[in-house]
Amino acid sequence: MSYILNIETATKNCSVAIAKDGVTIVCNEVAEEGYSHAERLHVFIESSLAEAGLTFKDLDAIAVSQGPGSYTGLRIGVSAAKGLCYALSIPLIAVDTLKALAAQVTVLDGVVVPMIDARRMEVYSAVFSADGKHLRETQAEVIDEGSFQEIDAPVYFVGDCNEKCKTVLTKPNFRFLDQIIYPSAREMGLLSCEKYKKSDTVDVAYFEPFYLKDFMITTSKK
Known part of the structure; x- marks a missing residue:
């Protein structure tokens, strides 16, 4: 136990x-x-x-x-x-x-694309099969009309980016599960x-979060 x-x-x-x-x-x-x-x-x-x-x-x-x-x-x-x-x-x-976010989806076919807002039209995203296998690793990407166009199977989008992405992701097989917002x-x-x-653990002393992008410090214009 x-x-x-x-x-x-x-x-x-x-x-x-x-x-x-x-x-x-x-x-x-x-x-x-x-x-x-x-x-x-x-x-x-x-x-x-x-x-x-x-x-x-x-x-x-x-x-x-x-x-x-x-x-x-x-x-x-x-x-x-x-x-x-x-x-x-x-x-x-x-x-x-993103794997934890995708795990909220139960579908029999197609792929699941979890997305986390990275400001403006940029998102952190990955692609998973219906049974949870990683099909494309996590990356930061700017969403436009060409995003995910190569996928012909049903694509289920989840996360806090759905509203802003609906305006450009309009292919008929794209489906937005708006009830799933956060991991x-x-x-x-x-x-x-x-x-x-599997004893798949990390070193407590040296582990760092997967930020994906460098932290940017901005200064006030005032």
Whole structure:
């Protein structure tokens, strides 16, 4: 039996879940415009453990969403996960953010394209088969009329970019699942359990989030 604490903070959704043998038994999350991760994360961790009737000592591993996504959100989640792993002497598992987002989709055919907003018409995206296999690795790309035109099968788009992408992605086989907006720790349970069974963990001391793009600092024009 394994208990894994899953942390997802790559987007506006601050999400914490506990999974038992890959099945999520508790999930606490909230998506707010103001990115309340710093205030909410540790509260959600403690409340999730309490709801599950567990203590920190019952945890076998901690999984964290590795990115891409918000620089600040990723740093908060990874810092919390690394600190807990170090204190508890348990392994750290990194879960692909876009894979967790795509895992919310259940379809029998076609491909799933999870997208996370990277401002303007740029997105972080990947392509998965209906059964969850990676068909195209994660990349940052600018969406235009030519994006994904080579795919003739049904394409299911999920994430927080649907509204802005609908204006240019108009091919008849493109389908937007607007109800799926943010990745959640709820879907990380099975993914992290699979990695735990294979001892697919990361170094607590040296692990860094998958930012994909360099962090850019801008100065005020005032």
